[in-house]
Amino acid sequence: MEGRRHSVDIPISKTLVALRRVRSLRDPSTNSLSKFSTLADNLNWETNSCDGISLQFVKGCNEARLDKGGFLGSKNVGIYGMRPEDINNYEFYDSSEKLDSMPIAKSTPLRAKQVDESHVGRYLVAHRANGLELEDVGAYGKPNVGSLGPVKEERADQTLSNQKYHYENQRKSSAAVGDVMSRVGSPCLSPNGALLESSLGTSLYATEGIDVVDFEDHGCGISCCWVRTPRFTGPSSPETDENPLLSREACGTLWSGQRKDRRHSHNELTSCTESPRSISQKFRPKSFDDLVGQNVVSRSLLSATSKGKVAKFYLFHGPRGTGKTSASRIFAAALNCLTLDDHKPCNMCRECVTFFSGRSRDIKEIDSVRVNRSDRIRSLIKSALAPPVSSRFKVFIIDECQMLRGETWATLLNSLENLSQHVVFVMITSNLDKLPRGAVSRSQRYHFPKIKDVDISCRLERICVEDGLDFDQVALEFIAARSNGSLREAEMMLDQLSLLGKRITLSLAHELIGVVPEDELIDLLDLALSSDTSNTVRKAREMMRSRIDPMQLISQLANLIMDILAGKCEHGASEVRRTFFERHTSESDLHKLSHALRILSETEKQLRTSKNQTTWLTVSLLQLSSVEPFVLDANDPRFLPRSANQREGEFCSMSSTGETMKQVGSCRHENGKFHKMDSQEDFTQALEAIWSRATELCQSRALRKLLRKEGKLSSVCVHQGLAVAELEFCNSESVSRAEKSWKLIASSLQSVLGCNVEIRINLGSGSNASKNVKVKKKSFSLFSCSRRIRRETQSSTEHGSGHSDCTDITSEKAIVKEKPNETCSSDCSSQFSNICCHQTEAAQTIRNREGNALSTGIVATSCRSDHPILESDSVKEGGCSHRCQVVTIQQPEKQPNCFSRTFRRHKRSSSTGSSQMICLKIPPQDMLALSAPRKEMFQTYYCDTNPYIFCSSSNNFSNDFRNENV
Numbered sequence: 001m002e003g004r005r006h007s008v009d010i011p012i013s014k015t016l017v018a019l020r021r022v023r024s025l026r027d028p029s030t031n032s033l034s035k036f037s038t039l040a041d042n043l044n045w046e047t048n049s050c051d052g053i054s055l056q057f058v059k060g061c062n063e064a065r066l067d068k069g070g071f072l073g074s075k076n077v078g079i080y081g082m083r084p085e086d087i088n089n090y091e092f093y094d095s096s097e098k099l100d101s102m103p104i105a106k107s108t109p110l111r112a113k114q115v116d117e118s119h120v121g122r123y124l125v126a127h128r129a130n131g132l133e134l135e136d137v138g139a140y141g142k143p144n145v146g147s148l149g150p151v152k153e154e155r156a157d158q159t160l161s162n163q164k165y166h167y168e169n170q171r172k173s174s175a176a177v178g179d180v181m182s183r184v185g186s187p188c189l190s191p192n193g194a195l196l197e198s199s200l201g202t203s204l205y206a207t208e209g210i211d212v213v214d215f216e217d218h219g220c221g222i223s224c225c226w227v228r229t230p231r232f233t234g235p236s237s238p239e240t241d242e243n244p245l246l247s248r249e250a251c252g253t254l255w256s257g258q259r260k261d262r263r264h265s266h267n268e269l270t271s272c273t274e275s276p277r278s279i280s281q282k283f284r285p286k287s288f289d290d291l292v293g294q295n296v297v298s299r300s301l302l303s304a305t306s307k308g309k310v311a312k313f314y315l316f317h318g319p320r321g322t323g324k325t326s327a328s329r330i331f332a333a334a335l336n337c338l339t340l341d342d343h344k345p346c347n348m349c350r351e352c353v354t355f356f357s358g359r360s361r362d363i364k365e366i367d368s369v370r371v372n373r374s375d376r377i378r379s380l381i382k383s384a385l386a387p388p389v390s391s392r393f394k395v396f397i398i399d400e401c402q403m404l405r406g407e408t409w410a411t412l413l414n415s416l417e418n419l420s421q422h423v424v425f426v427m428i429t430s431n432l433d434k435l436p437r438g439a440v441s442r443s444q445r446y447h448f449p450k451i452k453d454v455d456i457s458c459r460l461e462r463i464c465v466e467d468g469l470d471f472d473q474v475a476l477e478f479i480a481a482r483s484n485g486s487l488r489e490a491e492m493m494l495d496q497l498s499l500l501g502k503r504i505t506l507s508l509a510h511e512l513i514g515v516v517p518e519d520e521l522i523d524l525l526d527l528a529l530s531s532d533t534s535n536t537v538r539k540a541r542e543m544m545r546s547r548i549d550p551m552q553l554i555s556q557l558a559n560l561i562m563d564i565l566a567g568k569c570e571h572g573a574s575e576v577r578r579t580f581f582e583r584h585t586s587e588s589d590l591h592k593l594s595h596a597l598r599i600l601s602e603t604e605k606q607l608r609t610s611k612n613q614t615t616w617l618t619v620s621l622l623q624l625s626s627v628e629p630f631v632l633d634a635n636d637p638r639f640l641p642r643s644a645n646q647r648e649g650e651f652c653s654m655s656s657t658g659e660t661m662k663q664v665g666s667c668r669h670e671n672g673k674f675h676k677m678d679s680q681e682d683f684t685q686a687l688e689a690i691w692s693r694a695t696e697l698c699q700s701r702a703l704r705k706l707l708r709k710e711g712k713l714s715s716v717c718v719h720q721g722l723a724v725a726e727l728e729f730c731n732s733e734s735v736s737r738a739e740k741s742w743k744l745i746a747s748s749l750q751s752v753l754g755c756n757v758e759i760r761i762n763l764g765s766g767s768n769a770s771k772n773v774k775v776k777k778k779s780f781s782l783f784s785c786s787r788r789i790r791r792e793t794q795s796s797t798e799h800g801s802g803h804s805d806c807t808d809i810t811s812e813k814a815i816v817k818e819k820p821n822e823t824c825s826s827d828c829s830s831q832f833s834n835i836c837c838h839q840t841e842a843a844q845t846i847r848n849r850e851g852n853a854l855s856t857g858i859v860a861t862s863c864r865s866d867h868p869i870l871e872s873d874s875v876k877e878g879g880c881s882h883r884c885q886v887v888t889i890q891q892p893e894k895q896p897n898c899f900s901r902t903f904r905r906h907k908r909s910s911s912t913g914s915s916q917m918i919c920l921k922i923p924p925q926d927m928l929a930l931s932a933p934r935k936e937m938f939q940t941y942y943c944d945t946n947p948y949i950f951c952s953s954s955n956n957f958s959n960d961f962r963n964e965n966v
């Protein structure tokens with residue numbers, strides 16, 4: 001019995017299956033696992049059943065054991081089922097190690113050869129079990145499995161002789177081993193038991209054209225190796241290619257497949273057609289017609305071949321999994337196809353068969369990493385100068401050409417002119433930007449765009465039908481939508497799903513890919529859009545806990561929003577979806593949604609680099625409801641955005657009394673321009689229109705009645721995405737009722753105004769009650785805010801952080817206050833003593849970790865970069881009597897002192913009983929850069945009016961507020 005080699009995926013492991021899954025979970029565009037993709041791509045993901053991937057050895061060797069000192073043992077060693085202890089007994093060695101020099105003795109049981117370090121997992125198990133007869137090796141009859149089969153014993157193992165190989169076309173093993181090998185990486189192996197070059201010290205990969213050459217060996221340059229390569233003499237010949245030139249997956253099996261009608265005399269190809277393998281391989285396109293969604297490219301390339309207008313230098317670029325490599329192979333085959341037909345490649349002529357069986361010497365697929373040296377590329381060029389062995393064209397396909405170094409490019413480009421007309425280079429890249437401009441400009445470029453979802457799902461459907469898989473159409477559509485335009489990605493998902501059950505269903509797909517069910521997603525979006533901060537945070541946390549990937553969640557939310565914006569609510573959509581869609585049709589809703597989309601897209605970028613994805617996702621969810629003012633149609637009086645003339649930071653406001661604000665006069669939007677609204681009527685009309693819309697939107701009938709009858713909108717002030725609306729009610733009872741429903745009122749106004757709204761509820765001037773009450777509310781005042789301050793209840797705190805559910809702590813009584821003085825006064829803090837009105841810049845709502853409003857505070861900003869807090873007049877110790885000061889800090893890391901000083905100062909003030917509080921307002925991006933110890937100095941809160949973080953130097957921010965307010 002003779003020795004033989006087996007090639008298996010040694011690390012076979014589920015880890016790698018998991019790896020693939022992880023990869024598919026990710027947004028393909030992130031490509032974050034790209035470094036594994038080669039590995040993953042070349043692994044056998046297909047088990048198909050326990051039969052599918054098992055390695056079966058000859059009948060007679062069932063007794064054999066995988067044992068260092070013994071024999072190759074195999075009791076139908078399954079790939080996935082391979083026992084760890086067996087794997088441990090494999091011996092691996094590096095491909096640089098020549099087989100000849102290996103301590104191969106007859107007793108050498110089994111050697112696994114690591115073929116390429118860069119392709120972890122591609123191992124060759126070289127098995128030398130003397131006396132074993134290869135009986136169960138149907139797979140060996142297949143082109144791509146040649147490596148597994150009989151090796152060229154003269155070289156591989158001089159001690160072995162009298163080879164006797166029985167090629168049985170046993171389905172199990174052929175499928176299994178064939179698969180393995182085809183995945184293992186395309187070593188271009190002869191179908192009929194060709195010598196595995198790699199096992200003899202040369203590369204296993206496609207790069208063989210280059211790699212077989214020992215560059216140190218002056219006697220053997222690429223070209224001479226090539227020239228000396230014996231011609232292919234047919235499958236029955238044990239003669240093997242000295243230089244298997246095709247590269248990974250270029251072996252025949254990979255090209256075999258569906259063409260059952262193909263007529264050719266090569267047994268190996270026939271056998272290939274019977275082997276099941278991964279969907280991607282099985283359905284690899286073999287003609288331009290098979291290429292999905294690349295019609296322009298296909299037509300152009302086909303036309304070039306039939307008209308003979310062939311350039312020397314092609315560049316195929318585009319996203320991954322869109323068919324670039326497949327197209328390059330089809331193109332190469334078409335160039336050399338002998339048929340007179342226009343329909344090339346025919347897959348039947350000698351050239352096609354030779355190529356598709358992996359034995360063409362004129363078409364080489366080259367690994368860019370291996371050729372990435374000028375001496376190597378020179379050798380390649382030298383070999384290109386030699387005429388083709390048997391074909392019309394010598395085609396060099398260089399995949400991942402963005403990896404080539406500048407000098408390699410230079411050498412290649414400089415030599416292009418000297419190359420004869422029969423040489424064609426096809427460079428493939430998924431990253432055009434990384435290529436030198438010279439290379440791009442000198443090439444004929446073909447862009448492979450992402451494949452449309454509909455094309456992908458059609459293709460999947462065809463595959464399912466051909467493969468006998470049951471499927472739900474929606475599941476295929478879902479896979480298509482999730483594959484980001486990559487057919488390979490889609491096929492792999494289908495492959496995985498086909499392993500999970502008999503039928504490809506949507507729920508199975510959801511489970512595999514780890515998506516959030518739609519109703520939950522809609523629930524979350526609804527909460528986020530409705531400013532229900534505490535529930536939003538709770539829901540988001542719940543989802544994260546159920547191991548939903550934040551990136552995944554973001555992407556799903558974005559897709560949902562895009563569907564709404566596109567008005568896409570397909571027939572058969574769920575009830576939840578339809579209701580939700582119907583509720584979000586108003587202009588302001590759509591504006592809000594597109595704003596939300598922008599926030600999500602920003603967050604997605606941020607999450608990629610963030611270690612704390614959950615937090616940032618939550619922050620962004622809290623921002624979804626805060627909308628910048630949108631520009632209404634001309635003459636639409638509903639909303640008055642900031643005037644074009646208005647300077648940044650100024651308010652745009654109006655009041656029914658016609659009083660203008662101190663900052664700026666009121667304005668309105670007309671004919672695309674903003675005008676001052678100087679007519680009293682204008683003001684009133686606009687306010688009435690807003691109020692009427694808002695009351696319409698109120699869901700409670702009783703409230704609607706109350707608002708219409710008893711209330712009115714007396715002024716609106718918009719500033720930096722926050723509208724402050726003043727409401728007037730005629731009696732204190734109505735005030736109190738409105739107070740109770742402030743949330744509903746605010747949300748209606750929010751829908752109308754399209755931005756965050758803060759409402760002030762006041763007792764109207766004409767009311768009887770007002771006579772008993774201190775003041776008539778006349779104009780805008782920040783300090784009459786009736787929005788309630790909320791209190792936390794420890795019990796609902798999830799992590800004991802003390803920030804969670806809230807209960808109202810303000811008096812249920814109507815809040816009616818005096819208009820505050822322009823300058824800081826004790827009045828302004830009489831009721832909300834945590835508010836500082838000094839140096840008013842903008843109204844801010846300070847929120848606790850759950851997003852609940854803690855207090856309305858005023859921002860005192862200092863632009864001093866050194867230590868702004870201490871220097872800012874407004875916050876100098878003792879300079880201001882108010883408890884809350886908010887200081888904007890940009891780039892806090894550059895202001896190392898400000899934190900510790902702030903902290904010290906706070907400590908000092910609390911020890912003296914003044915307990916002044918300072919809030920730092922830090923933009924999120926700066927927050928990221930903040931070192932952990934600094935962050936820990938402060939409690940962090942979120943502000944809903946803009947994407948800022950508040951850090952309070954107080955130990956218990958909310959408690960302080962509560963104590964202060966109660």
Ligand SMILES: Nc1ncnc2c1ncn2[C@@H]1O[C@H](COP(=O)(O)OP(=O)(O)OP(=O)(O)O)[C@@H](O)[C@H]1O
Pocket residue numbers: 279280281283284285290291292293294319320321322323324325326327429430448451486487488489491
């Ligand atoms: N346009 C397509 N038409 C048909 N099948 C495709 C297409 N694109 C991808 N596939 C499927 O995906 C597999 C891999 O495709 P291919 O290697 O050609 O993509 P690629 O664009 O070269 O990807 P990469 O850039 O990652 O190398 C093919 O075997 C095939 O099954």
Ligand SMILES: [Zn+2]
Pocket residue numbers: 336337338339345346347348349350351352353
């Ligand atoms: Zn042909």
